[in-house]
Amino acid sequence: MKLVIAEKPSVAQTIAAVLGISNTKSGYIEGNEYLVSWCFGHLIGLAPPNFYDAKYADKQWKFEDLPIMPSQWKFVVNQATKSQYELLKSLMFRNDVTEIICATDAGREGECIFRYVYNLANCHKPVKRLWTSSLEATAIKQGFAELKDDSCYDNLFAAGLARAKADWLVGMNGSRLFSIRYKTNISIGRVQTPTLAMIVDRNYKVTNFIKEKYFQIGLNCGNGLVVGSERIDDESMANNLLALCNGKPAVVTDVKKEIKTTNPPKLYDLTTLQREANRQFGYTAQQTLDYTQALYEAKLVTYPRTDSQYITDDMEQTAINMVQIVQQCFPTFISSDIDFVPNIQRCINNAKVSDHHAIIPTAEIQNINLAELPTGQRNILALVSAKLLLATGEPHKYETVKIVVTCENHDFHANGKTVVEVGFKALEKHIMPQLKGKNTDRDNEKNNDKALPEVNVGESYPMVGSFKVERYTAPPKQYTEDTLLSAMEIAGNSDYDEDSETEKKGLGTPATRAGIIENLIKKEYIKRDGKKLLPTEKGKSLIAVVPEEVKSPKMTADWETTLQNIEKESASDIDFIDSINNFVLQLIQKYGTVDTASGFDFSREAVGKCPKCGKKVMEFPKSYSCESGKDGCGFVIWKNMCGKSITPTQATKLLSKGKSDLIKGFKNKAGKEFDAYLLLKNDYSIGLDFPKTKKAYSKRR
Template sequence: MILVVAEKPSVAATIATVLGATQKGVNYIYNDKYIVSWCLGHLVTLDDPDMYDKKYAEWKFENLPIIPNKWSFTINKTTKSQFYVLKNLFLKNDVTEIVCATDAGREGECIFRYVYNMVGCKKPVKRLWTSSLESSAIKKAFAELKDDAEYDTLYQAGFARAKADWLVGINATRLFSIRYGITLNVGRVQTPTLAMIVDRNNKVKNFVKEPFYKVDIDCEDFKAVSVEEFKSEYEADKLAKCVDKSDFTVVDVTEQQKSVAPPKLYDLTALQRDANSIYGYTAQQTLDYLQSLYEKRLATYPRTDSNYITDDMADTAKSLIESVYGVYEKIPQTPTDVTKVINNAKVSDHHALLPTEQITSYDLSSLPTAEYNILFMLAVRLCVATGENYEYCIDVIKMKSDKSEMIFTNKVSFLEFCGWKEIDACVRSKSKSELEEYFNPNKAESQFVTVKKGQVLKKVPASVSEHFTSPPKQYTDATLLSAMETAGNTDYVEDSNVEKKGLGTPATRAGIIENLVKRQYIQRDGRKILPTEKGIQLIGCVPDDVKSPKMTAVWETALQHIEKGAASADEFMNQIEDSVKYLVDTYSEVDNSKHFTRWETVGICPKCGQKVLSYPKSYSCENKECDFVVWKNVRGKNLSVTQVVKLLTKGKTDTLKGLKSKLGESFDAAIKLNSDFKTEFVFSNSSKSKKSYRK
């Protein structure tokens, strides 16, 4: 018998169907050749510190650093019954071979091997490696099984990451919690990510807009502007007075032809960015929707960092494009070239995200809206990435006054060929004006005009225009993912061959963000991601060694190299241990210079005048005798600090979108305080119900 171990029951069921296994046991499926079971995520995890020594139950400086000589594991209590199911199957006498069919990545490899090692199994293991759960892909993967030993470096990288996170998380959390007398959760990747969010927030809050000036000339049929910007209004005014009512000569007229290649196929991070920008989905939501599509065999493996496919997939890609056209009438049919998305060197473990042929036989209308949208994005991107170049031209007119050497320019762009943008536009729900701007990459400074080189325009008036510098924007899921992806590598550009360093991996970034939300270090305000007072305080007290995105990005690169067999896991762990020892040696003393606010103040209680504090589940008055409370979770949506501040100061929040009724229907409403200081919904005129009612 061959035991096949998947990561989830749904995947196991799919594999069992392909293998013809239909008989059911207790949490496994079998026939006369195969037994198929599953893991339910991590059945086995690294031990807690007190399992190595009971003294570690106490948080004391003298107990740090905690660095196990030999790492040990424990069975996850919540899923231990499934562990024992697998243990019995691993050790079953008639099971002679095992197939690891967990998700094909670092995490999946660790999930399987932790159990295999904990059981003490010595039976030979093969590895099932597939990017799709379609029957044909699974059959092909079973025909190409490799010894699991060929994935040792993948396991080493995953295990090294887990140990590094444990070492930094356990030691730094205890160290700085003891140092400042309050629990501070510190993580190897989490804290540098938080540091970027706090830094961006500081830049936004401390931004002071600065004026700058340009000189404009009015040539009747068109306008032109000085090439140089002036920080001083006096200098701009001096130039304007110099050239005002003077004669301008056209010194150059050029036409610049521009051709823009299509964007690449989606990897997970790129999909998460676009899904956030287009639909407002968080990174975790997008991953969850994509995982569900994968398990329904409608999409390929989610946690990929590749934007390409391999040359042996060319015919598959062509067939898929035809299937997409057949399924989605909304997608315009244009010429495609699959060679644009083929690059064997850029595909390591998994190719780019794709829909599967299953879309032709599945009732897509039965999908939840969000899953339908994500699948539609994959289908559109396949056609976009293989589409024709987008082409436009820019006419540039350069002029000079007979009173000055300053060059004045007029630029106007013209669409020549929509190419891939015609396809891409169908996934972007934009107004007519927004779509026009989407097709016009360079905002015209004037309308089209015909002038010739050497032409002289007489007595052209000039004036000064004032402009202001723009503040940076707060992070969204989309922009934070981009920042995490390229952290530590200022030379990285999207189409370059420079290796991405980055914080985390495509598989872990969404979880890192959600963990920061869960621990109340960050919060969402609409699509904005903002640090809480708690998060700002944490970053204010930990040293650069802990919060440096650059250092963590270097570590992430080292893990990539371990995975590829180009670096030593032992050397990496030595660096982590040295870093932990240095932190403990340097910061093992109490620091009373920092004063922490346990609960963030969000405003003044309208009922009694004392402070309203942000607690884990509510915004409540600090006065225990006062019953004023606003719950954080409102009909499936989290109420942000920004909205609570508006509620407390103005008596009403903005309209909150996507609230859920008791029947599960979506609605939009604002929240206001009534005369009893209780919260009520207020519906806009466009809502089905125009009355307000108690929450």
């Protein structure tokens, strides 16, 4: 018998179906010389400090107990899923089981999930690895035909275990160190804290931005040509130039034309899909990951936790077939007036595919009713399918024109653009509005360049009219999940060479970034305000007191690159952990004293005044509640109402006015969306007030 261990029950059931097994037992499926069972994600993790010594228990933290650096690492079984671990252990040691097949997700974390169980059970039976990027029957059959010894993935496990140990060392020691130092509970994370620092820094730049006025002088040359000066900060200088050029002759002194190309977009990796879904639908990174994972487990898309935007050459025919299937399943994506001839070669690059190729739909989409998919999954599937078509389109070609007009020895400029070959842009313009996302500004790119009149060097204008334009500098924008994911992906880049061999991995990985954001929200260091991610006072206070080495995105990006190199066997996991230990030791040596002078406040934020007792209403992980607590007046506004997250801004408006602004996207029990106002009722409970028009009750699409 062969024991197959999957990561989740749904994946195990899919594998069992492919193997022709249907005899379901308690916790596993048996038949045809196979046993198929599963984990529930991580059944086992690194043991907390108190498993090494009781003195490390919570509420007993002391400087003298630091650092905590296990010489022999211990693992602990998750009590909630202990019975499944015990079952897997018993199956491993069944006398008739001669081989074990690791079928957890094909990646760093999936490898750790299996190895933790196998190692803690002290099993020594031979292990093969199922490695597949799709749960389609054909892909699973091919994977079983190409099983490798699991030892081929030892480096992958080494990187995963090193990552877990590094997170433990920095988190356990850092949190204790700074909690003792500042006499309050502080959470430090290897990736979490630098990410928070980026959000706090951006918020500081936005809130402290002082807009500056500047001017530009324009010339109307009279034949449809309008040119402008460079930015002028001094208004008197702008006025002088305005007067100097008005009614004076001007001449064209330079005309530069250049044909440029915009290549079709690449296929999605997880990060680019999360960013697009946030722009189009307002989905959080975690929501997009959850929707895509559900599609993967339903065999409708390929493996989601990928960092590649290409496919391999052996997938060419599969991709060709999928382009045809997408056109059949999404017939409105193609229009008769658009000349679409897919070029799959644009999506192929073996060198840019590591563990998994880009996310693409599978042939299974032709066997389902797309309308029956939950809205979130349907939207993600539409994005992935549309991207496959766009990525195989033709390049967009255009001509740029730069004109320089000189008047009274001052140069004025105009930039224009003319489309030469529309290419994939025609398809993009046709498809994107059909997705019916909430925000499509990024798809309808803002472009002020227009076609300019045809002019030649030496062409003169006997008398031009001048005018002055007053402008203001614009502040940076607060992070959204879209822009934060991008920033996390490229953190530390400026210190790297541009060649592909030194590409860094930024903060976290595609598989972990969503969880990092959610964890910061859970710990109340950041909050969502609509699509914006804002630091709380608690988060700002934390970043104000922790040292640069703890919040440096550059250092964490370097660590992530080292983890990638461990996977490639070009770096040592032992050396990496030694460097983490040294980092922790240096922190303790520098900051191992109580700071009584900081005066920083790590309290929660108030969103308004309690209408029931007059005290402050504070923000908590799941609610906005009166600070008087459960034994007080008990006033509460739940953060999640009818499937919608209530933002601090909405809660503040409700408390101050008794009614919020119109909130869109509530869901009833049937999953139908509706719009409503939050209303503070006479008994201090929260109700819904509906708009008078019928439109609010119709299904939002």
